[in-house]
Amino acid sequence: MTHRILIIEDTPAIARVQKHIAISCGYEAHVAQSLEQAEALINKHQYFCAVVDFILPDAPNGEAIPVTIKAEIPTIVMTGNIDNQTRETVDKYPVIDYITKENKQAYHYLKKQLARLPRNEDVKVLVVEDSRHARMYISSLLYRHKYQVLEAVDGVDALEVLQQNPDVSVIIADNEMPRMNGDELCAEIRRLYSNEDKVIIGVSGSNSPHLSARFLKSGANDYLRKPFNAEEFYCRLSLNVDMLDHIATIRLQANTDYLTKLPNRRYFFGQANQAQKIRTVKQQISQVAMIDIDHFKRINDDHGHDAGDDVLVAIAKTFDKFFANELVARLGGEEFVIYFLHNSSEENLESLKKFRQYIELNSSSFTPHKIPFTISIGLVSKHEPIIDELLKEADKKLYEAKELGRNKVVS
Numbered sequence: 001m002t003h004r005i006l007i008i009e010d011t012p013a014i015a016r017v018q019k020h021i022a023i024s025c026g027y028e029a030h031v032a033q034s035l036e037q038a039e040a041l042i043n044k045h046q047y048f049c050a051v052v053d054f055i056l057p058d059a060p061n062g063e064a065i066p067v068t069i070k071a072e073i074p075t076i077v078m079t080g081n082i083d084n085q086t087r088e089t090v091d092k093y094p095v096i097d098y099i100t101k102e103n104k105q106a107y108h109y110l111k112k113q114l115a116r117l118p119r120n121e122d123v124k125v126l127v128v129e130d131s132r133h134a135r136m137y138i139s140s141l142l143y144r145h146k147y148q149v150l151e152a153v154d155g156v157d158a159l160e161v162l163q164q165n166p167d168v169s170v171i172i173a174d175n176e177m178p179r180m181n182g183d184e185l186c187a188e189i190r191r192l193y194s195n196e197d198k199v200i201i202g203v204s205g206s207n208s209p210h211l212s213a214r215f216l217k218s219g220a221n222d223y224l225r226k227p228f229n230a231e232e233f234y235c236r237l238s239l240n241v242d243m244l245d246h247i248a249t250i251r252l253q254a255n256t257d258y259l260t261k262l263p264n265r266r267y268f269f270g271q272a273n274q275a276q277k278i279r280t281v282k283q284q285i286s287q288v289a290m291i292d293i294d295h296f297k298r299i300n301d302d303h304g305h306d307a308g309d310d311v312l313v314a315i316a317k318t319f320d321k322f323f324a325n326e327l328v329a330r331l332g333g334e335e336f337v338i339y340f341l342h343n344s345s346e347e348n349l350e351s352l353k354k355f356r357q358y359i360e361l362n363s364s365s366f367t368p369h370k371i372p373f374t375i376s377i378g379l380v381s382k383h384e385p386i387i388d389e390l391l392k393e394a395d396k397k398l399y400e401a402k403e404l405g406r407n408k409v410v411s
């Protein structure tokens with residue numbers, strides 16, 4: 001879904017930069033050059049957020065801010081400078097942030113904020129706080145930045161919420177709570193979940209100089225002392241959520257084949273080994289198919305390596321048509337593997353036969369080079385707990401398919 005942003009800015013050059021930034025972050029941007037124009041737009045459209053200039057021709061003292069806030073539009077204020085009076089005015093309103101337009105860095109920062117807001121909608125944060133007032137305050141800060149919020153009243157309650165909501169990625173935990181306090185909760189969460197999956201931010205009003213270290217040693221990623229400043233809260237939260245994002249990106253890259261974007265060998269073995277454990281306990285047969293493009297070297301030789309790459313990308317996409325619910329990976333070169341997670345042996349064999357035929361009939365339309373090609377498939381179905389053994393057997397069948405003249409499924 002495209003998010004709509006309202007930019008209220010009277011200097012055309014600045015409005016152009018802001019609009020460019022917003023569009024690059026995926027927004028549909030509307031620009032108003034005055035408060036009057038902004039009000040007309042707000043009456044007509046729903047906005048996901050707004051960037052508001054503090055000084056406008058018809059609103060010279062930040063009067064546009066309460067207008068967007070009243071319309072419940074999360075607001076970022078841009079100011080020429082942030083003297084005490086300006087700051088006092090901005091501080092009166094629950095704005096997302098204020099940015100001084102001093103230098104280029106301000107626009108990098110704006111871009112970061114605009115990119116984060118839609119992302120925050122997918123981030124689930126659990127607030128663990130026994131004081132209703134404090135819990136509501138932290139939740140309201142989170143809602144303002146569009147995070148999803150869950151609440152728990154103590155450590156025991158928090159563990160239950162986490163069990164029911166495994167997709168919570170941030171836990172903000174107070175220390176002083178009945179039943180299970182913050183740092184005990186922290187230690188328990190770390191026993192169950194890694195640092196790479198969940199961020200914990202400890203919070204406490206205690207004056208003890210040792211508490212922050214205790215929280216961090218129990219596995220918290222960060223610590224805030226109450227009463228904290230909203231700006232610091234957002235900065236620390238964003239840094240930690242960014243870190244989780246970076247880890248997720250690195251993890252994805254480590255598990256994905258760079259060319260076809262299919263899971264790679266490493267991911268395949270991790271997942272298949274897990275599935276194998278369950279199958280062994282349940283005494284179910286395992287099914288693995290090895291798929292290899294026939295005479296692929298010729299494709300490279302006749303049409304060039306780039307055309308060969310295009311064929312690999314194209315065939316990777318077709319797997320989705322036939323085997324969307326199975327574990328498919330590129331093992332290397334022109335060799336692919338399917339570990340069947342579903343269906344019966346006969347159904348899977350039938351799907352493989354249809355897939356082979358589909359490739360034979362349609363491959364010439366897969367790429368602009370119009371290269372027809374075929375595939376050979378070896379399928380193994382047996383009680384075998386070791387994934388390497390299954391792959392060896394499937395490879396033997398694939399070899400048989402090649403020996404029989406290629407473009408065959410051997411099971």
Ligand SMILES: Nc1nc2c(ncn2[C@@H]2O[C@H](COP(=O)(O)OP(=O)(O)OP(=O)(O)O)[C@@H](O)[C@H]2O)c(=O)[nH]1
Pocket residue numbers: 259292293294295296297298300304305306307308309312332333334402406
């Ligand atoms: N374009 C491209 N070629 C690759 C890639 N990885 C491996 N290859 C090529 O794939 C070819 C595989 O050739 P062979 O193993 O001889 O097999 P084949 O020509 O497909 O013949 P059969 O399997 O016996 O039908 C080699 O020429 C490799 O250089 C890649 O990522 N891109």
